[in-house]
Amino acid sequence: MENPSLHIVRQYFMPGKAEKLSDSDISFILMEAKNKLSKDPTVYHLKSPLIVVGDLHGNLKDLLHIFQTAGTPPEHKFLFLGDYIDRGPQSVELLLLLFSLKVLYPDNIFLLRGNHETINFAEPTDFTKECKAKLFSSALILISEVFDEMPIAALVDEKIWCIHGGLSQGYTKISQIQSIKRPLKTPENGYLVDLLWSDPNCQVQEWGPNQRGNTVVWGAKAAKKFMEENSISYIIRAHQAVFDGFKYAFPPDKSVVTLYSSSFSTNGTPNKAAYCSLSPGNPPKFTQLFKLANNTSFNIYWKDGHQRI
Structure with missing residues (x-):
């Protein structure tokens, strides 16, 4: 029987193969992704070479553009910084592709949790609406369970700290973050939220209130202190749309940079x-990538079976 995780890549992305994926295949992918992620540490310790990807927000075309430009697993390792869903039109397809690749190549695909990877069943979002339109009724519960297993951060070459949001006054040591237990239901506020929600701000030296309301901003002095105490040289984070795709804080x-990997920002500006x-x-x-035309096609080959996307 064909590996269902390879099957999903073909079903969704092979030209002329648009038939609906079965509920059992989707369930398999979600359960296997949950299993793989649950075995990963809360903080990955990774070695370069490595490709780091920021917010994608349901923009599947941008993910495929990155694969076409940078290469694909397993020849290349990829670290994703979270915020895979909402806003873009293909959150479901993007998420299932990444989960499939995690199942296929667990040592080459590393998925961090972003602030959007929390399901609030009481408040409909772009993603929950998309799930209800495209997936079976209990899929959202399974996806929420996968999100709760996602690691929080990664340390690359022991010198480069990668995380979705940023710093927290309650977690000043990497060892403290490593000790966070999963599965993890993220609270609405507090020090843990800061790791997924906080932002750098050049108007403050250390800490200040954040306009997002449930977290903080941190300045150059706070960043320098964190880097010195943990013997790191760089912080790569996501969480904010930046016009050029990356921006030094x-x-x-x-030493501190925001990375954004979607070519369509929150306000609709390319x-x-x-x-x-x-x-x-x-x-x-x-590496910067320009927004692609809607009719752009891709020629991407996976090592296993050379499946064309």
Whole structure:
């Protein structure tokens, strides 16, 4: 019997193969992804070379553009910083593709949790509406369980800290974050929320209130202290739309950077997407991608079966 996780890649993305994926295949992918993620540590310790990807927000075309430009697993390793869902039109397809790749290549695909990877069943969102339109009734519960198993951060080459949101006054040591137990239901506020929600801000030195309401902003002094205490050189985070796809938080210093990998921002304004390439002994390298035309096709080949997307 064909591996269902390879089957989903073909069913959704092979030209001329648009037939509906079965509920049992989707259930299999979700349960296997949950199992794989539950075995991963709360903080990944990874070695470069590695590709880092920021917010995608349901923009499948941008993910495929990155794969076509940067390469694909298992030849390349990928670290995703979260916010896979909402806003874009294909959150379900994007999420299921990433989960499929995690099942296929667990040592080459690393998925962090973003602030959007929390299901509030009481408040409909773009993603919950999309799930109800495309998936079976209990799929959302299974997806929520997968989200609760997602790791929080990654440390690359022991020097590059990667996380969705940012810093927290309650978690000043990487060892503290490593000790966070999963599965994890994220609260609405508190120090844990800061890891997924907080933002850098050049108007403050250390800490200040955040306009998002449930978290904080942090300045260059707070970032420097965190990096010194944990012996790291860079912080790569996501969580904010930036016009050029990446933006240094405290220029001219380049040690803290926001990475955004969707070519369509919250306010509907087209922007560049970007991804980050990490290699041993080198500073992070950023590649910008321009928004593609709607009719763009892709020629992407996976090692297993050479499936064309």
